[in-house]
Amino acid sequence: MLNLEELKLKKLDKKGLNILVDWAATEGWNPGKYDFEVFWETDPDGFCGFYFEGELIAGGAIISYNNEYGFMGLFIVRPDFRGKGIGEKLWYLRRDLLKGRLLEGAVIGMDGVEAMQPFYEKGGFEIAFRDERYACTGKKYNASQYVSLIDSQDFEMVRVYDLKCFGFDRKTFLKHWLKIPNSNSFKFMEGDELRGYALIRKVEDGFKIGPLFADSDKIAEELYKACLNCAEGQSVFLDIPVTNKGAVSLVEKYNAKYVFECARMYHGKGRKPDMHHVYGVTTFELG
Incomplete structure (x- = not known):
């Protein structure tokens, strides 16, 4: 018999994280096969959950970016354990544990589905804007002469640019x-x-495209076309912050169809990411 009081928060190992990502696939979150590998390398201490009789029953991410910015994602309770208060207990424990991993006053971000937003607001998160997912079909476009593949020698340049756009250094993640x-x-x-x-x-x-960071609407469009060229005849998804009007115009121009939305929510009054250069969110799981 499950006793809610006896559930203790435990750090997940790599196997546990892989289980969470598998659950996310079952829930229709549409992750990539290798996402969990990158998530793990980004922050091996950033995943926790509850076990019952030796099996993972709920978990989530509590990612720290250099103790300066936190992100909560991958919040899932196994279907046969829902409706028992497990999710509420886990969520608050995760929030508090992540706060303890960050510098005082650091902001925590998350992308919350509509149904859960009132719960997250009770937990101290405030809605900043909507993230909307759009889908279109990949096809061939004329490539810009200014667009080329990133290679290993570009890493430091990309890291610096990513810092400008994302707002916090995520060198390990990008690597x-x-x-x-x-x-x-x-x-x-x-x-x-x-x-x-x-x-x-x-x-x-x-x-999925993510991130899509650019200095202008035109540059974002050229990069978007380069991505669509790679997926001819396939569904291509882009998660846009609706506060970036250029991103809204981009999906409209290419007749992308609305799929669903989340709300970007923040806890804390410190520095937050600036979405001015963000035409496509990297992931809903890690920010």
């Missing part, structure tokens, strides 16, 4: 994300200056 199997990453260069970059990867159903 592995840019090399994730079944993906292509593109840069937009004007002379020696990087003006935008994007990555498209294979997921359970089709492909």
Whole structure:
């Protein structure tokens, strides 16, 4: 018999994280086959959950980016254990544990589905804007002369640009994300200056673009076209922050169809990511 009081929060190992990502696939979150590998390398201490009789029954991510910014994602309770108060207990314990991993006053972000937003607000999170997922079909477009594949020698340049766009250094994440199997990453260069970059990867159903960061609407469009070129005839998903009007115009121009939405929510009053250069969110799981 399950006793809620006896459930203790435990750190997940890599196997436990893989189980969470498998659950996410079953729930229709459409992760990539190799996502969990990158998630693990980003922050091996950033995943926790509850076990009952030796089996994982609930878990989630509590990612720390250099103790300066936190992100909560991958929050799942196994279906046969829902409705018992497990999720509520787990969520608050995760929030508090992550706060303890961060510098005082650091912000925690998350992307919350509509049904759960009132619960998250009770836990101290405030809605900042909506993230909407759009899907279109990949096809061939004329490639811009300024767009080319990112190679290993570009890493430091991309890291610096990513810091400008994401707002916090995620060197470890990028080191592995840019090399994730079944993906292509593109840069937009004007002379020696990087003006935008994007990555498209294979997921359970089709492909996902993320991130799509750019200095202008036109640059974002050229990178978007480069990604669509990689997935001819396949579904391609892009998660946009609706506060970026250029991102809204982009999906409208290419007749992408609305799929669903989350709300980006923040806990804390410290520095938050600036979405001005964000035309496509990297992941709902890690920010």
